[in-house]
Amino acid sequence: MTAVLTNLFDGIAYGMLLFVLACGLAVTLGLMNFVNLAHGAFAMTGGYVCAVLVNQFGWPFFAALPLAFISSAVVGIVLERLLYRHLYTRSHLDQVLFSIGLVFMSVAAVDYITGSQRVFIKLPSMLEGQFDVLGVGVGRYRLLIVVICGLLTATLQLVLARTRFGSRLRAAVDDPRAASGLGINVPQVFAFTFAFGCGLAGLGGALSAEILGLDPYFPLKFMIYFLIVVTVGGSSSITGPFLASLLLGIGDVAGKYYVPKMGPFVIYTLMIVILIWRPNGLFGRTAMR
Amino acid sequence: MTAQADIGFHARRHARWHAGEIAFWLLALACAFAFPSRYLIMTEIVRLGLFALSIDLILGYAGIVSLGHAAFFGIGAYSAGLLALHGIINEPLLALIVAGLGAAVLGFATSFLVIRGVDLTRLMVTLGIALLLEALAERYSDITGGTDGLQGIEMQPILGLFAFDMFGRTGFFYSLAALFLLFLLARRVVHSPFGLSLRAIKNNPLRAAAIGIPVHKRLIAIYTLAAFYAGIAGALFTQTTALASLDVFAFERSADLLLVLIIGGTGYLYGGLIGAVVFRMLQELFSIITPQYWQFWIGLVLVVIVMVGRGRLHRWVLWAPNWLIARLGGRKAAVAVPETEGP
Numbered sequence: 001m002t003a004v005l006t007n008l009f010d011g012i013a014y015g016m017l018l019f020v021l022a023c024g025l026a027v028t029l030g031l032m033n034f035v036n037l038a039h040g041a042f043a044m045t046g047g048y049v050c051a052v053l054v055n056q057f058g059w060p061f062f063a064a065l066p067l068a069f070i071s072s073a074v075v076g077i078v079l080e081r082l083l084y085r086h087l088y089t090r091s092h093l094d095q096v097l098f099s100i101g102l103v104f105m106s107v108a109a110v111d112y113i114t115g116s117q118r119v120f121i122k123l124p125s126m127l128e129g130q131f132d133v134l135g136v137g138v139g140r141y142r143l144l145i146v147v148i149c150g151l152l153t154a155t156l157q158l159v160l161a162r163t164r165f166g167s168r169l170r171a172a173v174d175d176p177r178a179a180s181g182l183g184i185n186v187p188q189v190f191a192f193t194f195a196f197g198c199g200l201a202g203l204g205g206a207l208s209a210e211i212l213g214l215d216p217y218f219p220l221k222f223m224i225y226f227l228i229v230v231t232v233g234g235s236s237s238i239t240g241p242f243l244a245s246l247l248l249g250i251g252d253v254a255g256k257y258y259v260p261k262m263g264p265f266v267i268y269t270l271m272i273v274i275l276i277w278r279p280n281g282l283f284g285r286t287a288m289r
Numbered sequence: 290m291t292a293q294a295d296i297g298f299h300a301r302r303h304a305r306w307h308a309g310e311i312a313f314w315l316l317a318l319a320c321a322f323a324f325p326s327r328y329l330i331m332t333e334i335v336r337l338g339l340f341a342l343s344i345d346l347i348l349g350y351a352g353i354v355s356l357g358h359a360a361f362f363g364i365g366a367y368s369a370g371l372l373a374l375h376g377i378i379n380e381p382l383l384a385l386i387v388a389g390l391g392a393a394v395l396g397f398a399t400s401f402l403v404i405r406g407v408d409l410t411r412l413m414v415t416l417g418i419a420l421l422l423e424a425l426a427e428r429y430s431d432i433t434g435g436t437d438g439l440q441g442i443e444m445q446p447i448l449g450l451f452a453f454d455m456f457g458r459t460g461f462f463y464s465l466a467a468l469f470l471l472f473l474l475a476r477r478v479v480h481s482p483f484g485l486s487l488r489a490i491k492n493n494p495l496r497a498a499a500i501g502i503p504v505h506k507r508l509i510a511i512y513t514l515a516a517f518y519a520g521i522a523g524a525l526f527t528q529t530t531a532l533a534s535l536d537v538f539a540f541e542r543s544a545d546l547l548l549v550l551i552i553g554g555t556g557y558l559y560g561g562l563i564g565a566v567v568f569r570m571l572q573e574l575f576s577i578i579t580p581q582y583w584q585f586w587i588g589l590v591l592v593v594i595v596m597v598g599r600g601r602l603h604r605w606v607l608w609a610p611n612w613l614i615a616r617l618g619g620r621k622a623a624v625a626v627p628e629t630e631g632p
Contacts, residue, residue, distance in 0.1 A: 100588070104584045112579075269421065
């Protein structure tokens, strides 16, 4: 019984991590309808920045996390202004080609700079090991992830639902023309959102080095997971992708634990079935344009 | 001239063989004799060309974007490998067709999933199917050989006459013949009323349905046909290299394939073939510059192509030949300008 609960907890931590990694994509892909397969590259950027800062410059882990966020966000906004914004109105095929190109470039570039081996981030000793809560083993690091990601999710939900920026973003997404007619600077809103999503991915990348493993092939390996979160979760709210990532995380951890031989088979089958059953995602509200 | 007769006239004129096309194939055949030491790489190009031709059928003519075309390539590759390994069908030609049919069956079965939904769903479903097959191939490693791949495949002579030699001479002519025959078939198909209806569907599915085209049936048919082609390409891969490993299903293969087709241009059949030549040469060039990191440059090419715009790029490339034709022939350009994609 406790093994089940431990697995459940690990699954939740994994799912929350996936959510932080993918929620930027939920905006670009889900809301702005831009097929960005290169989202994992931003996560990888953050992860590597954090790894270099901690391992080579001896920064404390907690100080490196914000920098992971910032560096990814900066890379994101530069690329958005330079390249991405020209492609918002182009066909999906163009967007796919472009972002695959970016993925290939990032993989080769990181491989060139740091080598192809897996990178580990030195964690502070207070995050290692696990403690028991009512007999259930809870990893300290995973608990940290749950706390950070939970806070982030709550903040995001609040920002989107309650603040002025949130309503601007929702307006810009629902009808960009009407929104710009009302004086909302739509490109600016999109650029900011894009950068913020990239930053979150970078933070996720830094946090995930311990759990998912960080190597130059990260963007390719986890691309499908990010896509699953967004397409299965739907794009109508932030709750959809959140629930989808929790499901995916718990499902994946449980699958690996109980039917290790089936590997990722279960996840892919489930994804295809769900997409056929509900093409707009499990929690989708409107048709994806 | 009535509108209908007019369209028929144009369709027939497009369907006729042009001098340029005949020259293309003569050139391909000439290469075989001009570079006798390069059979292996030329076989690779022919195989890639066939694979790209297959995705051109669905992307260029029917407008289906697929990220998982390697699924069919892989099925073809493993079918041919298993057929030869266990001596089920020893005749390579027959095994080739059977492998293609195997891929076609999978294509038919999955087409029902693919034709549903919008671009994004299609991307995800095709990608998912390829990943699924890769996971399956890894799982059943007792059949597929897992990460080591199928080993010890020995090919019998084709038709009992032409044995595969170590220089790849037989393999090359075999692949080229297969490509040419399948190209003829594809050419016939896309210039038929069936092919024209596909173009109508690509341009506007709703309107196509309104004028009485059975959209779903047509898409299923072309998807199955494309799967057959990809299966043949995969089987050629196994037969000419005596190898089949997990990477036949890899995502990179599907992604590279899109690049091949985009380099050559979609929707006029030769795009895949020209793209295969250019892609392979680029790959060689990049491996010479930076052996391990050629993928970076491939990625850069993709980004540049998209940023410049595919239509514009093809106009630039075709500018010189068009200018020449206009000068020499004193008539308007006859070189087909590939159509650009709609949004």
